[in-house]
Amino acid sequence: MRKKALFISSIVATVTTISGIILSNKLMYIKQKDHDFILERETKAQRFDEAWFNSVTKVELSIASPNGYDIKGYFFKPLATKNTMIICHGVTENKLNSTKYARMFERLGFNTVVYDHRRHGDSGGKTTSYGYYEKIDLQAVVHFIRGLIGEEATLGIHGESMGAATTLLYAGIIEDQADFYISDCAFSDFKQLLYAIVKSSISIELKWAVHLTDLFMRLRDGYWTKNIVPKDAVKNIEKPVLFIHNLHDTFIPCAMTIDLYKAKEGPKMLRLFEKGDHAQAFNEDPIKYEATVREFLDQYVPHTLLYTS
Incomplete structure (x- = not known):
């Protein structure tokens, strides 16, 4: 026995x-999504405008990461302004997926930086770390862009899914150096997310x-x-944060963003979208999404729309 x-x-x-x-x-x-797959998907959905991409003033970026590789991206400059947004894509995506947000922020008065996270797209790096090493890369991008636009310009960071978690980890652990942040469908605790994934896809x-x-x-x-807990990091963020999530998200529970919102002190806004699954709020209702961002900017960062030199 x-x-x-x-x-x-x-x-x-x-x-x-x-x-x-x-x-x-x-x-x-x-496993990452294939570049051609993302291009076809975004083009078919009319979120990627090839004519705009080919004609817009842009600079190819290659930024040295403290982690030992180069971060690749684009700095789109359609406007005569130094106001700039940095866009952080989600896991398995690439900078091409971020271009849809670049068009939105152009309408809101910002030039935009899109870049590939480590081990995604054209950037280097051997592993994906769900924000742990990515937050250090984001710091490198912020410092590089600040050097180009100057301290007087308004700088915001928008993150989607893993990119949102990376944004909050950067601002709450490394430095709160942007003027505002937008977190779309972030997880609040990576280990708790793993528990949920294992429970639903393997067995308890x-x-x-x-x-x-x-x-x-x-x-x-x-x-x-335990080093990847945006819910702890967000407590240290003093700048305004807009939290966005899809109510019916089946990958990262909406409750995680609600927890993040509750943990954040100071200026903040929460907007939950009815339509769409994970990180699909913009895709499903771009007009409402843009109106939400505009409302947030008008309330917490009104000077961003005035700086045009």
């Missing part, structure tokens, strides 16, 4: 360990795989999942 129990225990331990290895591999080396019996995944990611990529 004892041998049978030991045998079963060893099987469970082995299965759990293998599950942890598999999950850590999936997280660190998550394999919850210990999350603990082992945490250990493997620490050993293999240098951080614990």
